[in-house]
Amino acid sequence: MIRSSVLFALLVSTGMVHAGDVQVAVAANFAAPMKEIAARFEQDSGHKVLFSVGSTGKFYAQIKNGAPFDILLAADDETPARLEKEGATLPHSRFTYAIGKLVLWSAQPGVVDDRGEVLKQATFAHLSIANPKLAPYGAAAVETLQKLSLYQALESKLVVGESIAQAQQFVASGSAQLGFVAMSQVYEGGKLKSGSAWVVPAGLYAPIRQDAVALAKGKGNPAVAALLKYMQGDKVKAILRSYGYAL
Incomplete structure (x- = not known):
């Protein structure tokens, strides 16, 4: 789970001063919620969200090959953990943002x-x-x-x-x-x-824990820290519930 104060201190030491862009790799199941979240985040923060939608497995391969993503919103918890183990993420940035159904x-x-x-x-x-x-x-x-x-x-x-x-x-x-x-x-x-x-009853499959993680490319980008913090706020939680995710 995330240690928010540690994460944001590592990502940006000066806070959000200038609006910026954040490039996000978004698991296909999360496309509709992310569209709504991005619009609200941009309105509230002034930052711009650029996101691509696809399979978590393909995003892993793209990230390992240098794809310019700042954040991965995966459809599982294994891929972000693997990237973390391989040194491709920012320390202490991984957390579960939703549980899929x-x-x-x-x-x-x-x-x-x-x-x-x-x-x-x-x-x-x-x-x-x-x-x-x-x-x-x-x-x-x-x-x-x-x-x-x-x-x-x-x-x-x-x-x-x-x-x-x-x-x-x-x-x-x-x-x-x-x-x-x-x-x-x-x-x-x-x-x-x-x-x-x-x-489908939850007992028929392993929990689909969907983790977010900041990638190495996002270091020093205030928009990265701002979006990850926003993902844990009440506005996003309400959106997730409306789409059937557990928290």
């Missing part, structure tokens, strides 16, 4: 029941998931199917997206009748935006 979703009403029994019926042609090797939500989907003893039976029906965003798009476009997505992609204000869904 997995949802089985269909763009069509009435397809997914409130207990996920549709998986056992297997009357669908395709089931969308994110790449479990790159996306933590994909790994959670596989774990869920294994816990339900359905993975082998449904493996041939799986359509694998590069990220959770692509997995959701497969369902939205009708390429797959249903799929495992992040709750934040299909819920807003505590309500399902469209279609039908089953919120």
